[in-house]
Amino acid sequence: MARQVTKQRKIGMTVLAWAVGLLIFFPILWTFLTSFKTELTAISIPPQFMFFDWTTENYSTINSQANYFHFMANSIYLALGSTLLGLLFAIPAAWAMAFSPTPRTKDILLWMLSTKMLPAVGVYIPIYLLFINLGLLDSRFGLIVVLFLINLPIMVWMLYTYFKEIPVDILEAARMDGASLRQEITQVLTPMAVPGIASTVLLNVILAWNEAFWTLNLTTTDAAPLTAFIASYSSPQGNFYAKLSAASMLAIAPILVVGWFSQKQLVRGLTFGAVK
Amino acid sequence: MATQNTTKVARAMMAPSVIALLIWMIVPLAMTLYYSTLGYSLYNPISTPFVGLDNYTYFLTDPTFIAALTNTLVLVVGVLIITVGGGILIALLLDQDVYGVNVVRLLVIAPFFVMPTVAALVWKNMMMNPVYGVIGQAMSGLGLAPIDWMTDVPLTSIIIIVAWQWLPFATLILLTSLQSLSADQKEAAEMDGAGALSIFWYITLPHMSRAITVVVLIQTIFLLSIFAEILVTTNGGPGSQSTNITYLVYQQAISFGDIGAASAGGIVAVILANIVAIFLIKAIGKNLDA
Numbered sequence: 001m002a003r004q005v006t007k008q009r010k011i012g013m014t015v016l017a018w019a020v021g022l023l024i025f026f027p028i029l030w031t032f033l034t035s036f037k038t039e040l041t042a043i044s045i046p047p048q049f050m051f052f053d054w055t056t057e058n059y060s061t062i063n064s065q066a067n068y069f070h071f072m073a074n075s076i077y078l079a080l081g082s083t084l085l086g087l088l089f090a091i092p093a094a095w096a097m098a099f100s101p102t103p104r105t106k107d108i109l110l111w112m113l114s115t116k117m118l119p120a121v122g123v124y125i126p127i128y129l130l131f132i133n134l135g136l137l138d139s140r141f142g143l144i145v146v147l148f149l150i151n152l153p154i155m156v157w158m159l160y161t162y163f164k165e166i167p168v169d170i171l172e173a174a175r176m177d178g179a180s181l182r183q184e185i186t187q188v189l190t191p192m193a194v195p196g197i198a199s200t201v202l203l204n205v206i207l208a209w210n211e212a213f214w215t216l217n218l219t220t221t222d223a224a225p226l227t228a229f230i231a232s233y234s235s236p237q238g239n240f241y242a243k244l245s246a247a248s249m250l251a252i253a254p255i256l257v258v259g260w261f262s263q264k265q266l267v268r269g270l271t272f273g274a275v276k
Numbered sequence: 277m278a279t280q281n282t283t284k285v286a287r288a289m290m291a292p293s294v295i296a297l298l299i300w301m302i303v304p305l306a307m308t309l310y311y312s313t314l315g316y317s318l319y320n321p322i323s324t325p326f327v328g329l330d331n332y333t334y335f336l337t338d339p340t341f342i343a344a345l346t347n348t349l350v351l352v353v354g355v356l357i358i359t360v361g362g363g364i365l366i367a368l369l370l371d372q373d374v375y376g377v378n379v380v381r382l383l384v385i386a387p388f389f390v391m392p393t394v395a396a397l398v399w400k401n402m403m404m405n406p407v408y409g410v411i412g413q414a415m416s417g418l419g420l421a422p423i424d425w426m427t428d429v430p431l432t433s434i435i436i437i438v439a440w441q442w443l444p445f446a447t448l449i450l451l452t453s454l455q456s457l458s459a460d461q462k463e464a465a466e467m468d469g470a471g472a473l474s475i476f477w478y479i480t481l482p483h484m485s486r487a488i489t490v491v492v493l494i495q496t497i498f499l500l501s502i503f504a505e506i507l508v509t510t511n512g513g514p515g516s517q518s519t520n521i522t523y524l525v526y527q528q529a530i531s532f533g534d535i536g537a538a539s540a541g542g543i544v545a546v547i548l549a550n551i552v553a554i555f556l557i558k559a560i561g562k563n564l565d566a
Contacts, residue, residue, distance in 0.1 A: 123304035212504035259389035
């Protein structure tokens with residue numbers, strides 16, 4: 001009897017959970033479906049859900065007409081460039097804070113966090129004028145530096161929380177067993193640090209890919225990434241639903257996959273280790 | 277001796293990050309502060325006289341500023357209510373024994389990875405368009421008059437779009453916190469005859485309070501600077517009905533070329549964000565000791 005009630009409850013909860021999940025996911029699903037419709041089917045009344053003639057013409061149009069790969073390449077450059085630059089700065093800093101902490105380490109960490117809270121418009125005007133004067137407006141290099149700086153505090157924090165979990169004792173044990181410094185680094189420390197570094201890279205790539213204040217304000221065409229490419233659809237091309245959908249799917253698909261794989265690390269990175 | 281050496285090395289390792297962030301924070305901020313005291317127009321950049329606090333007086337007494345400030349607060353509070361309330365409910369649901377819970381999780385967190393410009397345009401055109409949008413068609417199907425979202429209720433529309441983007445974040449973090457609640461505690465309460473509601477109220481909610489605080493504070497920081505969603509949907513309009521502080525500063529600088537007033541607006545935004553930041557730093561700093 002009791003078991004039946006539990007089973008019924010489980011089925012009820014399952015239906016409810018799936019309904020909520022599909023409702024939240026619906027705009028993405030709808031964009032996916034629309035991207036395979038013709039423009040005419042896309043605005044048909046009543047809307048066609050699945051039973052229409054699927055076509056991939058929107059995707060080929062986007063690629064041939066809109067120079068999609070130029071923007072895609074910029075997004076990749078910006079995401080990877082700012083992340084690599086970030087690692088170069090953040091790994092040593094986080095390493096030092098985790099393994100030789102001083103009484104001031106905590107203050108430095110919190111101060112770094114506070115720079116993340118500076119709203120973009122507080123520094124927007126000087127950066128904008130500086131970029132004009134230095135000829136950096138619409139350059140990938142300038143934008144990489146800005147994205148690196150806005151994400152550096154998150155990278156240091158995230159790496160710090162991971163490095164702090166590496167037990168120091170294990171180094172001593174390795175030394176007792178006669179490991180050389182090189183072996184210590186390559187065989188003991190690196191394998192333990194890699195997962196943390198990988199998670200940090202993933203989160204940073206997601207954040208840089210989707211950043212939409214600086215990428216919209218400091219670029220026009222040459223350095224414009226996908227965020228700006230999609231913004232160019234705001235009007236009147238936004239009325240071409242099928243093409244807008246295809247462009248949107250191409251812009252979000254890579255990062256959606258990355259995000260799905262790194263959801264656990266995300267919690268940690270975005271809460272600065274405050275929720276695990 | 278060895279320790280002193282290590283400290284030196286450690287300092288050298290931290291220096292690049294600290295110096296980079298120090299420059300990033302202090303130099304532009306000081307320049308913004310400086311510009312905010314100048315009568316500086318992009319259309320006449322030769323003459324930039326010192327005007328004292330005139331820009332602040334102008335910015336703070338501009339009726340658009342009051343509207344933008346109100347809109348900013350409504351936007352932040354509206355999104356927080358939806359995401360935290362909805363996040364708690366969905367987290368409780370996903371914490372249940374459910375078939376295919378991992379897939380449901382993927383569906384729920386997906387919007388968080390959608391870039392702001394895509395989220396805004398998909399909602400504006402394909403969901404909220406009064407004629408062809410899904411919501412409009414569903415409403416006419418039910419015999420209701422469709423709403424012209426972006427014109428009739430622009431701020432509400434933006435709240436809905438932004439809440440959709442942030443609901444996954446709140447859910448994910450609240451769920452993580454919920455799953456660290458020990459089953460023993462709940463069982464003990466059940467044995468003592470506590471109902472589901474009182475378990476939620478006296479055990480689950482207090483357990484989640486830290487996570488809720490973190491969600492509220494982190495989201496507030498991001499929500500104060502919402503920009504792309506407004507730029508590609510309503511352009512702050514109609515009038516200034518959906519202009520927030522960030523968008524107003526952008527408008528002052530780009531549309532009106534008024535560097536002085538825009539800088540004053542930037543400083544006001546910094547002060548607002550700082551009020552929130554102080555609480556966040558305290559909350560996180562407390563955790564660092566533990």
